[in-house]
Amino acid sequence: MIEPPGNRAKEIIHRDCRIISTCITRPYPLVLERARGATVTDVDGKTYIDFGAGTAVMNVGHSNPEVSAAVTAQLAKMTHADFSTFFADPPVRLAEKLQQMSGYDRVFFSNSGTESVEAAIKLAIWKSRRQSLVGFYGAFHGRTLGTLSLTCSKIKQKEHFPALTVVHAPYAYCYRCPLHLEYPDCGIACAHEIESVIFKRELSPKDTAAIVVEPIQGEGGYIVPPPEFHQELRRICDDYDVFLVADELQSGCYRTGRFMAMEHFGVRADIVCMAKALGGGLPLGATVSSRSIMDWPPGTHSNTFGGNLLAAAASLAALNYMEKEDLGTRAQDLGAHMMMRLRELQSRFPAVIGDVRGLGLMIGVEIVKPDGSEDPKTRDLIVVDGFKKALCCYPAATRSFGSAHRWSSRRRKWIRVWIDRFETAVKKAVSCVLRRFAR
Numbered sequence: 349m350i351e352p353p354g355n356r357a358k359e360i361i362h363r364d365c366r367i368i369s370t371c372i373t374r375p376y377p378l379v380l381e382r383a384r385g386a387t388v389t390d391v392d393g394k395t396y397i398d399f400g401a402g403t404a405v406m407n408v409g410h411s412n413p414e415v416s417a418a419v420t421a422q423l424a425k426m427t428h429a430d431f432s433t434f435f436a437d438p439p440v441r442l443a444e445k446l447q448q449m450s451g452y453d454r455v456f457f458s459n460s461g462t463e464s465v466e467a468a469i470k471l472a473i474w475k476s477r478r479q480s481l482v483g484f485y486g487a488f489h490g491r492t493l494g495t496l497s498l499t500c501s502k503i504k505q506k507e508h509f510p511a512l513t514v515v516h517a518p519y520a521y522c523y524r525c526p527l528h529l530e531y532p533d534c535g536i537a538c539a540h541e542i543e544s545v546i547f548k549r550e551l552s553p554k555d556t557a558a559i560v561v562e563p564i565q566g567e568g569g570y571i572v573p574p575p576e577f578h579q580e581l582r583r584i585c586d587d588y589d590v591f592l593v594a595d596e597l598q599s600g601c602y603r604t605g606r607f608m609a610m611e612h613f614g615v616r617a618d619i620v621c622m623a624k625a626l627g628g629g630l631p632l633g634a635t636v637s638s639r640s641i642m643d644w645p646p647g648t649h650s651n652t653f654g655g656n657l658l659a660a661a662a663s664l665a666a667l668n669y670m671e672k673e674d675l676g677t678r679a680q681d682l683g684a685h686m687m688m689r690l691r692e693l694q695s696r697f698p699a700v701i702g703d704v705r706g707l708g709l710m711i712g713v714e715i716v717k718p719d720g721s722e723d724p725k726t727r728d729l730i731v732v733d734g735f736k737k738a739l740c741c742y743p744a745a746t747r748s749f750g751s752a753h754r755w756s757s758r759r760r761k762w763i764r765v766w767i768d769r770f771e772t773a774v775k776k777a778v779s780c781v782l783r784r785f786a787r
C-alpha cells in the first residue's frame with residue numbers, strides 16, 4: 349500500500365481495512381471529503397484534479413449547483429415514491445427527456461450500471477425466447493452474475509463464478525489486432541468471426557438473443573473501433589434476427605461529444621444501457637428501447653428503487669445542464685486539444701506512450717515497453733506518481749481520462765497543469781525504464 353498523504357487519511361483507511369469487504373480494489377490511498385467541478389479534496393485538505401471523473405460519472409462536474417438545487421428541492425417534498433408500485437411525476441419527466449434525447453420511446457429505471465445491462469439481457473432473452481449471448485474480449489458490463497457472464501476483462505473478476513451461455517468474439521482493437529491484421533485491409537475480420545466462426549461452430553444464431561457491445565471499450569482500454577465494426581454488427585443482427593445491445597455506460601451522456609457514442613458510427617442499437625453520468629452523481633440506471641421490443645408484461649422485471657425521486661430529479665437537472673451548456677461540443681473541443689497535447693508527448697516519449705486514442709473526452713493513453721508490448725508496471729508508476737502530484741487518474745487495461753465538465757476560461761490552464769504533471773510522471777517513468785535497461 350502506498351503511504352496515505354495525511355493523518356486523517358491514514359486513520360480512516362485503517363478503520364476501512366478492518367470493516368469494509370476486501371473485494372474492492374483501490375489504486376491509491378485517496379480519502380475524499382469534498383469536491384467541486386473538476387477537482388476533489390481529501391480529508392487532509394489536499395486538492396486533486398479528477399481526470400477519472402469519478403469513473404465516468406461526473407460529466408456535469410462535482411457538486412454541480414443545478415443538480416444540487418434540484419435534489420434539495422425534491423428532498424424537501426419526498427424521496428421514495430415506491431415507483432414500482434405507484435406512480436410519480438419526476439421519473440416520468442425524466443423518461444420523456446430521455447426519449448427526446450435518445451429517440452427511444454420506452455424506459456426501464458434501475459439503480460446502477462450492472463442493473464441496466466441486466467435488464468437489457470433479460471429483455472432480449474424474454475423477447476427472443478433465446479438464451480445465449482455474444483460478447484467481446486476485453487468487455488466490461490458489470491459484476492452481477494448475468495452481466496459478469498458478458499464481462500471478459502480480468503480473470504480475477506470471473507473465476508469461481510457461474511455464468512450464462514456467452515460466446516466472446518474479438519473486439520476491433522486495431523492497435524493490437526487480435527487477429528494480427530491491419531485496418532482497413534482486414535475487412536473488419538473480427539466482426540466477421542461472429543458469422544463465419546461462432547455462428548457456424550459454437551453457437552447457433554437461432555439460440556442467440558443478443559450481441560452486447562460497448563461502443564467504445566472502457567475498462568478494456570478505451571478502445572475506439574472503426575465505424576465499420578459496429579455497422580457490421582448491426583448487419584449481422586439484422587440478418588440473423590438478433591438484438592443489438594449497446595452498453596453506453598461510459599461512452600454516453602456526451603462524454604464522446606454525442607449523447608450516445610453509437611451516433612458517431614451511424615448505428616442504432618435495439619436496446620441501450622445507460623447509468624454513471626446519467627444520474628448526475630446519484631445512483632441511477634436506465635435501459636431504453638422501442639415500444640415494440642420493450643413490451644414485456646407486468647411482473648417480468650422490476651425493482652424497489654428504480655425511479656427513485658432524488659435520482660430522477662438529479663438526472664433531469666444533469667441532462668438539462670448537459671444540453672444547456674452544450675457539453676457535447678465542449679467535450680469535442682477539449683478532447684481535440686487534449687489529444688493534440690498528448691500526441692505531442694507521445695512524439696517525445698515514443699518508447700513509453702504507444703498509443704493515444706479516444707473520442708471527445710473519452711481518451712486513453714496506452715503505456716508500452718520500448719519493444720511496444722504492454723507495460724502495466726510503468727502505467728501504475730505513472731498513475732501513482734500522478735496521485736502524489738495531486739492528479740487523480742485511473743489505470744484500466746490502459747489508462748483513460750476525461751470529463752465533459754465545464755472548465756470555463758480556466759479549462760486550458762487545467763489541461764496545461766495536468767499535462768505538466770503527466771509529463772513529469774512520464775519523465776520519471778522513462779528514467780526508471782532506462783535504469784532498468786541499464787542494469
Ligand SMILES: Cc1ncc(COP(=O)(O)O)c(C=O)c1O
Pocket residue numbers: 403460461462463465488489490491562566567595596597598623624
Ligand atoms: C461499460 C460498463 N458497463 C457496465 C458497468 C457496471 O456499472 P456499475 O459499476 O454501475 O454496476 C461499468 C462500470 O464501470 C462499465 O464501465
